Amino acid sequence: MASVPDATTANAPALDKEATNYDTAGTATNGGTAHPQMSREEHEVARAAARFGYGPLAQVNTLEARLPAFGGEFQPGLYRPVTDRKIANPAPLGLSAFALTTFVLGCINMGTRDISSPNIVVGLAFGYGGLVQLLAGMWEMAVGNTFGATALSSYGGFWIAFAIVLTPGGFDIQGALETADNGSPAMFFDSMGLFLMGWFIFTFILLICTLRSTVAFFSLFFSLDMAFLLLGIGYLVRTDGAPTPSIIKAGGFFALLAAFLAWYNALAGIADSSNSFFIIPVAHFPWSEKGRERRAKAARDTV
Numbered sequence: 001m002a003s004v005p006d007a008t009t010a011n012a013p014a015l016d017k018e019a020t021n022y023d024t025a026g027t028a029t030n031g032g033t034a035h036p037q038m039s040r041e042e043h044e045v046a047r048a049a050a051r052f053g054y055g056p057l058a059q060v061n062t063l064e065a066r067l068p069a070f071g072g073e074f075q076p077g078l079y080r081p082v083t084d085r086k087i088a089n090p091a092p093l094g095l096s097a098f099a100l101t102t103f104v105l106g107c108i109n110m111g112t113r114d115i116s117s118p119n120i121v122v123g124l125a126f127g128y129g130g131l132v133q134l135l136a137g138m139w140e141m142a143v144g145n146t147f148g149a150t151a152l153s154s155y156g157g158f159w160i161a162f163a164i165v166l167t168p169g170g171f172d173i174q175g176a177l178e179t180a181d182n183g184s185p186a187m188f189f190d191s192m193g194l195f196l197m198g199w200f201i202f203t204f205i206l207l208i209c210t211l212r213s214t215v216a217f218f219s220l221f222f223s224l225d226m227a228f229l230l231l232g233i234g235y236l237v238r239t240d241g242a243p244t245p246s247i248i249k250a251g252g253f254f255a256l257l258a259a260f261l262a263w264y265n266a267l268a269g270i271a272d273s274s275n276s277f278f279i280i281p282v283a284h285f286p287w288s289e290k291g292r293e294r295r296a297k298a299a300r301d302t303v
Contacts, residue, residue: 068290069213071095071220071282072269074140074148076213078289087139092266094136094152099262101129101159102224102255109231109252111245118166125163130156151206158199165192189243193235200228215283216268220261227254 074091137153181187230251284290
């Protein structure tokens, strides 16, 4: 998330979400104002927490700041905040829509309660994981977040496409493929496998863009990528003419992991001093901008 520059980093490029300076009385000295809902003591605690990359001050945007990567904003690298933003942060909405739909399908792939058909996910895939996530992606575009717009809009499209495939009647995709293969489901399974492998490739591209972000953000895309890979292999490599159950279950496990990581990143973007009593750690990588800043500060402190 973000930290507050101290006196030793005053000459360094601004990388933090909180750029307001305070005198010994806790009064803003550079024209900014302290958080209106926080006492001076609370503000000092929040500033200390922000140095570790999280806390309510991570929600404060300034005109000059370039902020470190933060999954709660769906930003994988340094970015400039949207000043005087007229709409809320759309990332938690998109992450939550993705998480719930993925959770349900992951449970089904894991064989939870012996549910063998994934049709219950059709409603979620159309309404929440599809439409709502697509809208969140469009709103990310409105706030200038290219990564967020690409990822959320694409996965919204994925869920809509997946729901169309599972919808009985309609386009009758499964029936048409089985008819083309003389009643055998093999062509449908191969097609679904290729469909999932394509999403594995796309997710891998996004995964590369998270290598300099946070552990929570990277882990989300890594687990999702593994889910697509294993599910694709499960459909392409079959046992007794059906998708291999063990590989499908493994894919379902990674889908569940991706769902919980998406919820975690969503919580990090929602929680602030107005609604939460705790802060959400996100763990910046040591080689990220935030990690290098911390190492430089630690080196100065030991001199």
